[in-house]
Amino acid sequence: MDATQSDPQAAARSSDGCRTRVVLDIVGDKWSLLVVRNLSDGPRRFTELKRAVDGISQRMLTVTLRSLERDGILTRTVHEVMPPHVSYELTEMGITLRAATAPLLEWSVAHLARIDDARATYDTRTDPPVTP
Template identity: 45%
Template sequence: MSQRNTGVTSQVVNAHACPVREVLDRVAGKWSVQILVAAAHGPIRFTDLERGIEGISRRMLTLTLRNLERDGLVTRTVHPTVPPKVEYALTPVARELHASLQQLTDWAERNRLYVAEARAAYDIEHDPEPADA
């Protein structure tokens, strides 16, 4: 196959893969997963998300919620109270995604010790210098 044809083929493959990769990058992000899991039990307020997700900054929470809303995974409802009460809830599409995330979370819980042991064994086997050196 000529060099020119190879380039065309890879462009076509990349054109199809890019949207999928973009969606996976969004929903598999560290903060997105935690927000989706936290909101799975019903509407949740911003401050509850902020308190419940360790390590997330207010700005990162705002940006991630905005992106999830833009992607149609979260709805934002502002209640006309003083001060305004804002709640976030999963859309039906996000609820479907949550089922998959729950399976992944369950798998991680079941296999976390196995992974930790495998890492330790790998590190021992591939240690370039003994600890006594």
């Protein structure tokens, strides 16, 4: 019998830990936080997001938007105008995700130059990498 079988609280914590991977998959996705950041000022159309998120392909933006919509982070609204268009907007949960991840994005911008320097130093080392 392992510890989680004899301790219901440990089992619950273990289960919660596994479930948090769902959230970490959103936060750790290459494009999701950039899309969320670009929606923080209000609704945007697909083409606006495509221009705003440097390097994202049309297909990857579509996949990312669908995933964020499925997870309840944003909503997709079809506007019945001529010509019809679609806009995307953060949900209440998406707004709280933006607030929670804003410090991470700010940290990354503040440290990009240092990360680039560290990578350049690492890449020019002559000692071989350690293997297990």
